[in-house]
């Protein structure tokens with residue numbers, strides 16, 4: 027039975043890197059005998075919004091529910107439509123309405139990728155950030171009073187539920203349990219955010235009772251970001267609220283030099299709705315249209331998709347193909363962000379070729 | 385007229401580093417002819433809490449209001465009293481009730497301090513984080529419903545006011561205007577936190593109209609943390625909400641290798657109440673009582689105090705004394721966190737001696 031993949035390129039460089047993501051998956055499929063069925067959609071884009079006044083058609087959920095996964099490029103063109111409109115109208119909607127309550131991102135020093143940190147080499151840093159992906163600080167509850175006056179006051183509610191927090195903690199504990207080091211770090215801020223965060227801490231303590239073999243620690247988010255820079259080797263699995271996870275899963279890849287190429291999996295662990303796989307980078311309006319965007323984030327997102335559906339060998343091979351190509355450091359292949367003179371095509375095709383040569 | 389300083393050592397290593405902070409200020413006073421009057425207080429500590437059931441006496445405000453500044457060590461002993469109790473009962477109370485609405489922290493590569501970043505040298509990184517210090521995400525508004533059940537839901541409100549946001553923006557713009565590069569970066573998250581943060585952005589735009597000579601940009605907090613690691617040289621003044629500023633002002637000093645020694649000024653710019661000067665580090669229960677804590681954060685906080693009261697020459701000399709001592713990299717002087725074999729006393733006295741030799 028083929029894997030049914032909805033392809034949603036979105037905006038900007040999303041449109042440019044997507045073809046190489048799809049081609050690499052097709053190549054892996056050929057080598058490892060995995061069937062895919064791709065179908066492309068033009069919504070969840072600013073073009074679509076400007077034509078239809080909405081980011082997606084009314085029946086988007088119906089259209090997409092029967093896919094196994096969404097393969098998503100990037101969305102947003104803030105000069106044309108405010109980010110909060112495009113994001114809340116597409117990506118954040120997928121996460122919520124498809125109940126993709128886990129956002130999973132690797133922080134890994136790859137072969138061939140220069141880290142901004144001093145004295146770190148491939149293998150030194152290898153951990154996951156597990157981010158709560160549907161609730162918490164990203165609520166749409168709140169508003170303004172005394173608008174336009176000196177008394178103007180603006181409020182926004184953070185909302186956490188036991189169901190929402192426990193399920194992502196469980197996922198993170200299970201992930202830690204499956205790894206060699208079996209270590210879980212919780213991101214908190216219970217000394218300052220005095221209602222939700224002490225409660226988050228208490229849920230971590232509660233859940234930890236079910237995982238006696240997992241070592242647990244916690245850090246306040248401020249010092250935790252400092253540790254990401256200073257001692258990234260101490261982490262194994264880091265679990266965080268929606269906002270803290272958002273921050274840590276950009277900072278982590280930045281520390282490993284992979285912010286431009288890291289992937290992100292938005293997972294619905296029950297499989298009641300499709301999961302979504304995307305690069306961490308955005309639509310990058312400043313370089314869009316030039317064909318120079320780095321396609322590795324998109325391709326690596328496809329690698330996470332393979333892993334998610336249990337194709338471990340294929341996933342490992344694809345990651346190795348990426349590392350092998352990057353590790354050769356050929357200037358005519360690499361994109362400018364990696365110090366090369368190549369473009370999206372040269373790097374995308376090199377990885378595709380690497381796979382097909384397996 | 386002498387500067388009246390309330391000395392509040394607090395807990396843990398706060399108590400150990402404070403004497404060297406005071407001695408260095410006295411030394412600077414001697415050299416530059418500045419009079420100080422120090423008075424020490426034992427409240428705002430866990431010891432006090434355990435004796436009195438409260439972090440501070442009822443009349444703390446009366447007791448402290450007439451000082452020019454509070455010189456504060458560190459507070460908290462989470463094994464004895466939860467952090468949210470000690471912090472909300474002291475430090476966060478000072479910030480709010482003394483209306484210290486600006487939290488100012490330097491991110492600077494110092495001579496003699498190793499940065500975890502590759503290929504950065506003293507002078508490369510030199511910027512300020514200006515943090516809103518009284519409102520925003522640190523509210524005590526919120527609560528729980530359906531406690532103890534599967535439906536349990538916990539909420540906490542972020543509250544921003546036009547008065548509160550505008551005044552800290554004004555401070556940040558003025559600071560940027562006073563510097564060579566005249567550049568202000570605003571930390572936002574308007575693509576995800578869709579009510580308060582777009583409004584914050586609009587206040588930045590509004591305030592920027594009054595400062596046409598200041599160049600303004602903004603980044604979402606996730607990618608901003610990445611830039612702190614990858615391109616720290618691009619920043620001049622960074623302004624942020626209470627929570628984002630908390631994160632950035634730990635991350636910034638981490639990137640410059642100064643997280644253990646950075647200072648923090650909690651400023652009431654109107655002077656209606658005393659400002660508070662403290663090291664960024666906490667009470668560090670794990671190393672407390674051993675006399676090995678690094679006193680530089682406490683001393684550098686004293687340096688900010690001098691600058692705040694217009695003693696520019698004295699402040700410059702004290703910072704130079706710190707850099708000169710650190711720059712000599714003498715193992716028997718430096719504390720263990722800096723790779724040395726010395727202790728609080730050896731490093732504290734070396735800086736004091738350096739000043740007295742001026």
Ligand SMILES: CC(C)[C@H](C(=O)O)[C@@H](O)C(=O)O
Nearest residue numbers: 217218248471476630648664
């Ligand atoms: C101790 C804590 C409440 C405090 C804060 O979050 O403000 C600290 O991290 C700081 O930055 O001064």
Ligand SMILES: CC(C)[C@H](C(=O)O)[C@@H](O)C(=O)O
Nearest residue numbers: 113118272290306575576606
């Ligand atoms: C674009 C934005 C709303 C989004 C988020 O904050 O979740 C992005 O930063 C991410 O991490 O996927």
